[in-house]
Amino acid sequence: MFYERRRSGGKTVLNRWWLVGILLTITGLSLIGCAATPRIPANVVLRDVHNSGYALAFGTASTTFASGGSEGRIRLWSLPDAREVAGWTAHNGSLQGLQFLNHDREILSAAYDGILACWTRDGAPLKRLVTPSPITHMAVDEPGALVVTGHSDGHVRLWHLADFSLIHDLSLHHGAVLAVAYHAPTRQLASGGTDGQVFRWRLEEQPRPLPSPPTNAQDLAFAPDGSVLMGSGWFKLFRWRLSDESLTILPTEHHGMVKSISFDRDGRYLASIGRHTDSAVYLEDTQTGNVLKRFQPHELCGTTVLFSPDGRYLASTSDDANVHLWDLQNLLPEQISFVK
Numbered sequence: 001m002f003y004e005r006r007r008s009g010g011k012t013v014l015n016r017w018w019l020v021g022i023l024l025t026i027t028g029l030s031l032i033g034c035a036a037t038p039r040i041p042a043n044v045v046l047r048d049v050h051n052s053g054y055a056l057a058f059g060t061a062s063t064t065f066a067s068g069g070s071e072g073r074i075r076l077w078s079l080p081d082a083r084e085v086a087g088w089t090a091h092n093g094s095l096q097g098l099q100f101l102n103h104d105r106e107i108l109s110a111a112y113d114g115i116l117a118c119w120t121r122d123g124a125p126l127k128r129l130v131t132p133s134p135i136t137h138m139a140v141d142e143p144g145a146l147v148v149t150g151h152s153d154g155h156v157r158l159w160h161l162a163d164f165s166l167i168h169d170l171s172l173h174h175g176a177v178l179a180v181a182y183h184a185p186t187r188q189l190a191s192g193g194t195d196g197q198v199f200r201w202r203l204e205e206q207p208r209p210l211p212s213p214p215t216n217a218q219d220l221a222f223a224p225d226g227s228v229l230m231g232s233g234w235f236k237l238f239r240w241r242l243s244d245e246s247l248t249i250l251p252t253e254h255h256g257m258v259k260s261i262s263f264d265r266d267g268r269y270l271a272s273i274g275r276h277t278d279s280a281v282y283l284e285d286t287q288t289g290n291v292l293k294r295f296q297p298h299e300l301c302g303t304t305v306l307f308s309p310d311g312r313y314l315a316s317t318s319d320d321a322n323v324h325l326w327d328l329q330n331l332l333p334e335q336i337s338f339v340k
């Protein structure tokens with residue numbers, strides 16, 4: 001029976017579980033209504049391309065992009081049709097960094113198996129280095145012939161791009177490095193780790209700590225003009241003004257960890273992707289954290305979001321094994337999306 005009646009002091013009393021059911025039904029309908037949020041669908045969804053998507057890179061001409069997954073495979077795609085043009089197993093661990101080189105004729109990869117490797121576009125190996133520790137993140141300056149890697153042993157290592165010879169080995173973090181960033185015009189570097197610390201320095205300087213954010217910095221990115229370092233953590237964005245190293249905490253609409261961020265080419269906007277709860281992809285104002293556009297979320301935890309160099313494309317990937325690609329010059333109409 002849906003409910004029961006019983007007598008108590010001459011009055012009919014409804015079973016309390018019936019009342020609980022009514023309240024839960026009303027609450028559920030309310031939550032569904034609140035979750036109906038307009039989102040911009042991806043122009044292209046590449047499904048089941050990796051066990052879990054971990055890394056993305058665009059070619060300098062924005063005519064090709066690459067994706068890498070937890071299974072160690074690299075796949076190359078043409079733009080704007082997102083047709084696969086190459087793919088190969090490159091590593092025995094998850095891809096943690098990808099970068100096109102030599103006018104997009106080569107690609108550099110870094111992975112949790114500790115290997116730094118360079119490949120032709122069809123997957124032929126060019127050079128390879130076994131580093132001392134699993135690689136957790138990578139930044140590259142091709143004109144400066146520099147590779148920066150963060151590692152699970154807390155070290156940040158700098159390598160010559162030409163031959164992978166070691167330049168510096170910096171023991172900075174008490175725990176794994178979560179993110180590294182490099183700004184080539186000003187020769188600035190930054191790193192963040194599971195110890196909660198964020199360091200910033202120039203190539204000719206010693207690293208020094210920035211004011212610590214309230215949670216670990218999951219990702220770091222320099223603004224295109226080098227004046228600001230942005231970071232992401234649980235629920236929040238972090239903005240360090242580098243002229244005085246002051247820290248501002250910005251709220252977001254994310255309901256959990258903000259896993260990855262990417263500046264647009266003008267530095268006015270920031271793309272972000274959530275790791276937990278929402279898996280949402282947003283375009284945000286770098287001054288306020290306010291959401292300007294809401295994109296199609298992933299079905300599972302987000303891992304990486306990235307603008308193309310020319311600003312035309314935005315790509316994201318996640319544990320759902322899919323890659324989402326938006327053509328920002330030809331966005332589709334918003335649709336109602338029921339988010340988690």
